[in-house]
Amino acid sequence: MSEPAQYDVVIVGAGIAGALVAKRLTTAGLKVLVLEAGPDTTRSIADYTSHLETFYAASAKGAESPWPPAEAAPQPDGGDLFKDKSLPANSGYFIQNGPHLYGSTYTRTLGGSTLHWLGVSLRMLPEDFEMGSRFGLARDWPIRYDMLSPYYEQAEHEMGVSADVVDQRYLGLRFSESYDYPMHRVPPSYSDRVLGAAVNGMRVMVGEDSVSVQVRSYPAARNSIPRGSYQPVGALDVDADGNARRSFLGERCEGNTACTPICPVQAKYNANKSLAQADRRHLTLRAQAVASDILIDKSGHAVSGIRYKRYDDPGSIQHTEEIATGRIYILAAHAVENARLMLVSGLQSQSKKVGCGLMDHPALYVWGLAPFNVGSFRGPQSSSGIEDFRAGRFRTRHAAFRFDIGNDGWHATTGAPDATVNDAVLKQKLVGQRLRSHLEDQLPRQVRFSLAVEQLPNLKNRVTVDPSNRDKLGNPRPVIDYEIDDYTFKGMIAARKVALAVFRQAGITDCSSNAVELPFPVAEYEGEKFYYHGMGHCAGTHAMGDNAETSVVDEYQRSWEHPNLYLIGSGSFTTMGTSNPTLTLAALALRTADHIIARMRKHNPGIEPGPRRRKETQRVNPG
Amino acid sequence: MSVSRRLETFVAFSAEVTAFTPTEVWGTGLTQRYLDTVDGVVGTAMTDALLNAFDRITTQSAGERTAKLRQTVFGCEQLGPVARAVVKLWYIGTWYALPAAWQERFGPAAQDGTFVPTPDAYVEGLLWSAIGAHPPGAKAQGFGSWQFPPGIPKF
Incomplete structure (x- = not known):
């Protein structure tokens, strides 16, 4: 027999998925180790x-600009996209085979990409879970909206989402009776109000449907005026001993216009807030620890350890190698990194689908x-x-889409x-x-x-590894094959047409249609050029399903082949819908945490049950 | 030109070409830093040429100054690009690399390149107050302020 496991659960990755699970599992009394590849430089006000x-x-000032990576844990950067003009593009962290460039990035620092996300916290629509049965496309999810709905509520409270339910009941979205978000909606901007006054109620034809347009406040994980006794969680200030000092900064959004790349006051949620609420008696956090290999026991199925390389200096690749052992292992390292780690370890799954089905929301600016x-x-x-085009009969023919209406001028475009x-x-x-x-x-x-614009899972769009292409630490880099298909291109065409109709109605002079040589990836479809950008919505690389032949994980994000291994995050998405993936992956993570707690309790009745839904999230314990 | 006179002339020139007041320019706390930046990129001799050109017209009327600036500074192949880089530096806090043609003719300017001289430079960009806004990530206007009609302060 091997030595007893060091931990109940080993989690790879301290982003939102890992942090939410760590909080819930430690609160239930489970002993948890979290390995984070990046540095721990985001939890004190001074560091931040x-x-x-x-x-x-x-x-x-790109999305990654405040978060430069450690030498040992490189990350993709928007600037990488244009260093190589030809394919394969091999100048950044990704090796891109094309034919289209994958435009999304992520951050390998404690807190993960929530450090620079926008904070949009839309739920997926009920029909987004049923693309197979409703539209004959891709597959249905193994779960339905109503199964995830209680976890959406929990995630909205964990993250601190501001919205009014009254705005959010559309296209089949339903909420439990008397439910409302923990905080009132973030006030819409003056420009939102002016635009709404000009265009609300206008009708646009999409296929055979006449759709009414409405400018709508979206749910945002940014602190606003609380409902009831909810306490917004502002900026973290954790000292060297791990004690959180009381901080009043960031209990309201101040309007810094910098959600991406950095909210200076942390009024916007980041994963470190959840991690700080974990039960410290049961949590071990090890930053600057890059997982390099998943070890499998003699049975060939169960995971027996995670090998990782620990470095002391973010400016150096000097490291020592260690192995972490637990009873259960959770990969929460990001859709691309989870797949990379599996493939590096030779774990392709019976379905051979690890890494396959990579998605994003390729997006156009107008x-x-x-x-x-x-x-x-x-x-x-x-x-x-504008959310009115997230659903419709047109989905049999082309992608659905949604518009984000900027308050930041042409910052992102020009x-x-x-x-x-x-x-x-x-x-x-x-x-x-x-x-x-x-x-x-x-x-x-x-x-x-x-x-x-929505993208369907195409198995040819995938993450692989090439042992001859390694990062400085010796870990194989992700190789990306990515192609935007007709379904998405047709959705882009429809989306642009709607956007220009809205502009005309509002008297806005279009300055984008004739713009050329834009600093974005470009794709051609039917003679037309599309400059698109990644939304950071990486998904689908270890999709969930209802059997081992067609999917990598089950409805609880548990590997079909490896009974003590979970792969969590947007990599588990069966399809993408149009919502920003963070809230959905957070809800899935909480559902997985409850499942693991129930499973561990079977073997050890001493473990406390998972917490019931709590309307009030606890203030960060001031130690 | 004495050191203090040099700085005062730089401030007066900066105010003139940005249409902000000398008080606002001083108020950034970046006057010496920016003068050092210009010196660092193009050398003190060329900076002096720029300041002297401006110093010769300071007593003239506003209209005459504008015309003279156009002729002797902005219309000058050597000083024009430097003066324009100074305008941009004040507005957005970034020194933008001088044009390749300038580099060929008058360079090399050793410390040229596109850079932000100090984190404060970004925060103190004059542009933001001109458009009733604030630099993204700093000087936020407060919860809910954005729901109200914009106002551009007039002085």
């Missing part, structure tokens, strides 16, 4: 502020100038969307305001009062929609 300064000082000052560059980066200033000074030769007046006139009128 140094990331903010890094962002201020960066001349290119931008223009409003007829008057709408106050751009104020408030949270966005506060409303690089405004810097690009606007550059253009005015260098091309238009403006200085002094003429320059200032020009900028006063132009910038506050800039409007931007981001059109996020």
Whole structure:
């Protein structure tokens, strides 16, 4: 017999999925180890502020700019996409085989990509779980909306989501009686209100359906005015001993217009908040520990350990190798990293589908100038969307889509305001009062929609590994094959048409249709060029299903082949729908945690039951 | 030009070309830092040429100053790109690399490149108050402020 396991549960990855599970399992009394590849530099105000300064000082302020990776735990970066002009593109962390570039990135730092997510916390629609039976596309999920609904409520409380249920009952979304979000909706921006007044109720034809358009506040994991006794959780301030100091910073969104890449006051949720609420008596957190290999016991099925490389200095690859053992193992390292780790360990699954079915929301920007000052560059980066095209009969023929309505001018599209200033000074030769007046006139009128388009799981879109291409620590890098298909292209065409109709109705002058040479990946379809960008919505690499032949994990995200191994996160998504994946993967993670607690209790009745739904999330314990 | 006179002239020039007041320019706390930045990129001799060109017209009327600036500074192949880089530096806090053509003719400017001289430079960009906004990630306007009509302060 081997030695007894060091922990009840070993979790790889301290992003949102790992943090939520760690909190729930330790609260139930389970002994948990969390391995995090990146540095632990995000939990004190002082450390967090140094990331903010890094962002201020960066001349290119992309999503990863405040979060530079450690030498030993590299990560994809938006800037990588354009270093290689030909395929395979091999200049960043990803090796991209194409034919289209995969535009999404993620962060390997304690807290994961929630450090720079936008905070949009939409639920998936009931029909998103049933793409097979309703539309004859892909497969149904092994679970339905109503099975996940209680966990959506729990996730909304864990993360602190602000919204009013009254706004969110559309396209079949239903909520339990008397339920409402923990905080009132984040106030919609002035530009949302102006746009809504101009376009609400207008009708647009999509296929045979006439759809009514509405500018709608979306649920956001940003602190707003609490309902009842709910206590918003603001900025973390954990000292070197792991004690959380009381901090009042960030209990409301201040409108920093920087959700991505960094909320300076942490009014926006990040995974470290959940991790700080774990029961510290039962939690061991080991940062700068890069999982490199999953070990399998003699039976050939059960996982017997996780080998990891631990480094002391983020600027060096000097490391020592260690093995963590537990009774249960959870990969919560991100859709791409989970698949990479499985494949590196030779665990392809019976279905051979590990890594296959990689998805994203390839998105288009449409931008223009409003007829008057709408106050751009104020408030949270966005506060409303247009959700009316997330469902419809057209889904048999093309992808569904949703619009995010920016509050940040053309920042994401042209690089405004810097690009606007550059253009005015260098091309238009403006200085002094003429320059200032020009900028006063132009910038506050800039409007931007981001059109996020659904993508179906295509098995050819996948993550693989190539042992001859390794990172500095010696871990094989992810190799990406990615192609946008007709279903999504047709959705892009429909989405752009709707966006331009909305612009016309609102009197917004379109400035995007003739734009060329944009700094985004480009794809051609039927003679038309589409500049698209990744939404960071990596998913589908270890999809769940109802049997081992067609899927990698079951409805509890448990590996079909390895009974003590779970792969959690958006990698488990069977299909993508149109919602930003974080809330759904959080709900799935909580469901998995309850399942694990129930399973462990069978063998050890001493373990406390999983917590019931709590309307009030506890304030971070001030130690 | 004395050290203090040099800085004062730089501030006066900066105010002139940005259409902000000298008080607002001083208020950024970045005047010396930016003068050092310009010196660092193009050298003190060229910075002096720029400041002297401006110093010669400070007593003239606003209209005359604008015309003279156009002729002797912005219209000058050597000083024009430097002056424009200074305007952008004040507006958005980033020093943008001088054009390749300038580099060929008047370079090399050793410390040229696109960079943010100090994290404060980003935060203190003059542009933001001109458009009634704030630099993303700093100087937030407060919970719910964004739901109200925008206002651009007039001075």
